[in-house]
Amino acid sequence: MSPDSTGHSVRLCHLYPDLMNIYADRGNIAVFERRLAWRGIGLEITEVSIGDELSGDFDLYYLGGGQDRDQDLVADDLQTKAAHMRAAADDGAAQLYVCGGIQLAGHGYVASNGDRLPGTGVLDLETTAGESRLIGDLVIDAHLPTEMAAGETRQIVGYENHAGRTSLGSGCQPLGRVVNGHGNDGASGFEGACRDRVIGTYLHGPLLPKNPWLADVVLGWALAHRYGDTAVELEPIDDSMEQRAHAAAVARANRDR
Amino acid sequence: MLKLASLVALGAGWLSRRLGRGGGTTLPGVVLLRLRPNAIAEFAARLPHGAILISATNGKTTTTRLVVAAAEALGLRVVTNAEGSNLERGVAAALLHGARGGDGGAPDIAILEVDEAALPAVARAVQPRALVLMNLFRDQLDRYGELDTLVDIWRELLDSAAVSESCSLVLNADDPNLADLGRDRSNVVWFGVDDVSHALDARAHAADATSCRRCGHPIEHDIVLLGHLGHWHCTNGDAARPVPSVTATAAALRSDGQTVTVAIDGSPIEIDSSLAGLHNTYNVTAAMAAAQVMPTIHGHRAAVAQAIGATGAAFGRGERIAIDGRKLNLLLAKNPTGVNQNIRTVLAEDGQVHVLAVLNDRTADGRDVSWIWDVDWEPLEGRLASLTLAGDRAWDLALRFRYAGFDMDTVQVKPDVAGALDAAVAATDPDSTLHVLPTYTAMLDVRSELARRGHVSEYWDES
Ligand SMILES: [Zn+2]
Numbered sequence: 001m002s003p004d005s006t007g008h009s010v011r012l013c014h015l016y017p018d019l020m021n022i023y024a025d026r027g028n029i030a031v032f033e034r035r036l037a038w039r040g041i042g043l044e045i046t047e048v049s050i051g052d053e054l055s056g057d058f059d060l061y062y063l064g065g066g067q068d069r070d071q072d073l074v075a076d077d078l079q080t081k082a083a084h085m086r087a088a089a090d091d092g093a094a095q096l097y098v099c100g101g102i103q104l105a106g107h108g109y110v111a112s113n114g115d116r117l118p119g120t121g122v123l124d125l126e127t128t129a130g131e132s133r134l135i136g137d138l139v140i141d142a143h144l145p146t147e148m149a150a151g152e153t154r155q156i157v158g159y160e161n162h163a164g165r166t167s168l169g170s171g172c173q174p175l176g177r178v179v180n181g182h183g184n185d186g187a188s189g190f191e192g193a194c195r196d197r198v199i200g201t202y203l204h205g206p207l208l209p210k211n212p213w214l215a216d217v218v219l220g221w222a223l224a225h226r227y228g229d230t231a232v233e234l235e236p237i238d239d240s241m242e243q244r245a246h247a248a249a250v251a252r253a254n255r256d257r
Numbered sequence: 258m259l260k261l262a263s264l265v266a267l268g269a270g271w272l273s274r275r276l277g278r279g280g281g282t283t284l285p286g287v288v289l290l291r292l293r294p295n296a297i298a299e300f301a302a303r304l305p306h307g308a309i310l311i312s313a314t315n316g317k318t319t320t321t322r323l324v325v326a327a328a329e330a331l332g333l334r335v336v337t338n339a340e341g342s343n344l345e346r347g348v349a350a351a352l353l354h355g356a357r358g359g360d361g362g363a364p365d366i367a368i369l370e371v372d373e374a375a376l377p378a379v380a381r382a383v384q385p386r387a388l389v390l391m392n393l394f395r396d397q398l399d400r401y402g403e404l405d406t407l408v409d410i411w412r413e414l415l416d417s418a419a420v421s422e423s424c425s426l427v428l429n430a431d432d433p434n435l436a437d438l439g440r441d442r443s444n445v446v447w448f449g450v451d452d453v454s455h456a457l458d459a460r461a462h463a464a465d466a467t468s469c470r471r472c473g474h475p476i477e478h479d480i481v482l483l484g485h486l487g488h489w490h491c492t493n494g495d496a497a498r499p500v501p502s503v504t505a506t507a508a509a510l511r512s513d514g515q516t517v518t519v520a521i522d523g524s525p526i527e528i529d530s531s532l533a534g535l536h537n538t539y540n541v542t543a544a545m546a547a548a549q550v551m552p553t554i555h556g557h558r559a560a561v562a563q564a565i566g567a568t569g570a571a572f573g574r575g576e577r578i579a580i581d582g583r584k585l586n587l588l589l590a591k592n593p594t595g596v597n598q599n600i601r602t603v604l605a606e607d608g609q610v611h612v613l614a615v616l617n618d619r620t621a622d623g624r625d626v627s628w629i630w631d632v633d634w635e636p637l638e639g640r641l642a643s644l645t646l647a648g649d650r651a652w653d654l655a656l657r658f659r660y661a662g663f664d665m666d667t668v669q670v671k672p673d674v675a676g677a678l679d680a681a682v683a684a685t686d687p688d689s690t691l692h693v694l695p696t697y698t699a700m701l702d703v704r705s706e707l708a709r710r711g712h713v714s715e716y717w718d719e720s
Contacts (some may be wrong), residue, residue, distance in 0.1 A: 018467065019467075021631075022395075023398070023625075024627035024628065024629075024630030026631065027630035027657070030660040031660055034659075034660050057543050067403040067404065067405050067507055068403060069405050070468075073468075088488060128519075131611070135624075136624065138626070147450055159624070159625045159626075159627060161398060161625060175290065179595075202267055204627055205625065205653075209653075209656040209657075210653070210656065240651065241655055241665070242656060244652045244655075244656065245650075245653050245656050246651035248649070248651075248652050249650075249652070252618065254607065
C-alpha cells in the first residue's frame with residue numbers, strides 16, 4: 001500500500017532531532033513512519049531545533065534523549081516553545097517523551113551541581129539528579145487510564161540509563177508499574193507518566209519497535225486529533241517478529257536479576 | 258619485594274592455566290596489583306625508553322600492533338599487551354611477563370593498548386613518553402557513559418602531572434574533540450587524512466562532535482571522512498582542524514587492502530597494507546605518527562613504513578578464515594561508527610555481498626542494544642545476495658531491518674550461532690566471501706564454533 005493511499009496523514013513534530021537522539025530515537029520515528037505506511041497513511045515530519053520557531057498544527061510531538069551538555073542547550077531553547085507544547089497537549093495532540101525527554105516535559109530538572117533547568121510543564125512531575133545512574137533492562141506493566149486507551153494493561157520492555165529521579169505530581173499518572181528494573185526513581189515502583197494523550201517514559205532501546213501496541217496507541221491518538229475519534233481505524237499488522245524480539249528482551253531482563 | 262610479588266603472580270597464572278580455569282592472561286595482573294599496588298609504576302620505571310599508550314574508541318588493537326611492528330623495526334625490544342587485556346590488570350600482567358625477559362633480554366619500551374576509561378589510571382602509573390589518542394565515538398553508553406564524560410576525563414589527564422611537558426601527544430586532527438584536547442599545547446604531533454576523494458555525502462547519523470567545545474556553536478564539515486572525522490571548523494570561527502604534520506595524502510582502497518601515501522612534514526612515503534578500509538588508513542597514519550616520537554627513528558622511516566605495511570589484521574578485525582570452500586571475513590564492531598565503516602568496507606567489493614550479522618548484549622558488547630538503530634545499515638539494501646541475523650538479540654536486529662524497509666522474506670533469523678553459521682555458509686556461493694559482522698562476544702562465539710569445526714587455524718592471508 002502506498003503511504004497515502006487512504007488520503008490520510010499524521011503531522012509529526014520531531015523536536016531537536018540533531019541533539020536529542022542518543023538512545024536510538026531514530027528507531028521510534030521509523031516505527032511511526034512504517035506502521036502508518038503499511039496502512040496507507042502518510043507521515044509528514046517537521047524537524048524543529050534550536051532557534052526554530054515552533055508554530056503550526058501538529059498531531060504528534062516527539063522528544064528523545066541527549067547528552068547532558070546538549071540537554072542544557074535544549075532546556076534553554078525549549079522555554080520559547082513551552083507555551084505551544086502545553087496548549088497542544090490541552091488540545092489533545094499526542095506527545096511522546098522518551099528518556100531525557102520526560103525530564104524536560106516536567107516542571108524542571110535539578111542537576112547534580114544544584115542548577116535547575118526549567119521544563120515545559122506539560123507533565124506534572126519534577127526530576128532531581130541522583131548520585132548513581134539507574135541502568136539496565138526494564139520491564140513494566142503499562143496501564144493507561146480508561147479515558148486514554150480503554151484501561152488495558154500490557155507488558156512493555158526496553159532499557160533505561162538515567163541519573164534523574166522523577167517524582168510525579170497529582171496532575172499525571174504513572175505509565176505503569178516496574179516488573180524488573182528501576183523506573184522513575186528506583187524506589188516507588190512507578191515508571192513513566194501520562195495525561196490526556198501525553199506519555200513520558202525512561203524506556204528506550206528504542207521504545208517502540210518491541211512495543212508495537214504502544215506505537216499504535218500513540219498513532220491512534222494522533223489520528224484522532226486530526227480526524228476525530230474513531231474516524232480512522234488502524235488495521236491490524238502481523239507483529240510476530242516484534243513479539244519474538246519482545247519475548248527475547250523480557251527473557252534477558254528476567255534472567256539477569 | 259617486587260620480585261617476590263612477581264613470582265607469586267606468575268605462579269597464580271600458571272596454576273590457573275593448569276587447573277583449566279582460564280584467566281591465565283589477566284589473573285597474574287590481578288594478583289600482582291593486590292600484592293603490589295604500585296607494580297605498574299615500578300615496572301614502567303625500569304623501561305629505558307618508557308611507554309607509549311594508545312587509546313581510542315575504535316582501532317586501538319590494530320594500531321597497537323602496527324606501532325609494535327614499527328618499534329621492532331627500529332631494533333627495540335617491545336613489551337605489549339594481548340588484545341582484550343587493556344585494563345589496569347592487563348597492563349600489569351603484560352609488564353610482568355615482559356620483565357621476565359624472554360629471548361633478547363629486558364624490554365626497551367612498552368607499547369600498550371589502553372581502554373578509554375582506564376587511561377587516566379594507567380597513565381598516572383606509567384608516566385608515558387607518548388600518548389596516542391585516535392578517536393572518540395559514541396560507544397556502550399551503559400558502560401562508558403556519555404562521550405562528553407570521556408573527553409572531560411582525558412582533558413583532566415592531559416592537564417595533570419602524569420602527562421609531563423616531555424610527553425608527546427599524538428592526536429587525530431580530524432576529530433574535533435581530540436583537536437580541542439591538544440589546543441594550545443606545544444608537544445603535539447597531529448595526524449590526519451588529506452585524501453578528500455573518500456569524502457562522504459554527509460555526517461553519519463551517529464555523528465557526535467556536532468557542536469564546538471569552545472563556544473557551543475555548530476561544527477561544520479567541509480569534508481566528512483568517517484563518522485564525525487574530517488575537515489571541520491566551528492561556524493563561530495574560534496576553532497578549526499589543525500594542520501597535520503603526518504597525513505595520508507592518498508589512499509588507494511581495495512577490498513583486500515590498500516596503498517597509503519603518508520606525508521611526514523611534506524615528504525611522502527608509500528605503505529602497502531593488507532588492512533582494508535579507510536579506518537585502517539587512520540590506523541596506519543596514526544602508527545606512522547607514533548613512530549615519529551620513538552627513539553632512533555631518524556634515517557629509518559622506510560624500514561618503519563615497511564614493517565607497518567607488513568602487519569596483518571588482529572584477531573577478528575578483518576581476519577580471513579577458510580570454511581567449506583568459502584572465505585569468511587570477520588569484521589568485529591560494537592558501535593555505530595565501527596559497523597558503518599565495516600559496511601562501507603564490505604560494499605567496496607563488486608557485486609552482491611553475503612552478510613552474517615551477530616548481535617550479543619553481554620557485558621563486553623554493551624548491554625544496551627539501542628546503538629544498532631544508529632548504524633546506517635541502509636546502504637546494504639539492494640546489494641545483499643544473502644543476509645543472516647544471529648546472536649542473543651537477533652530479533653532486535655531483525656526489527657532494525659524490517660523498519661528500514663528491507664524485504665524480510667529473504668532474511669534468515671537464527672539466534673543460535675552454530676545454526677546461523679550453517680545457514681549463512683549454505684547461502685554463500687562457493688568461492689565467495691561471507692562477511693561476518695559480530696559484536697565482541699559474538700566474535701568469540703563465532704570463532705569458538707569455527708575452532709570446534711577445525712577451521713580457525715586455516716588463515717587465508719595472515720602474514
Ligand atoms: Zn566555536
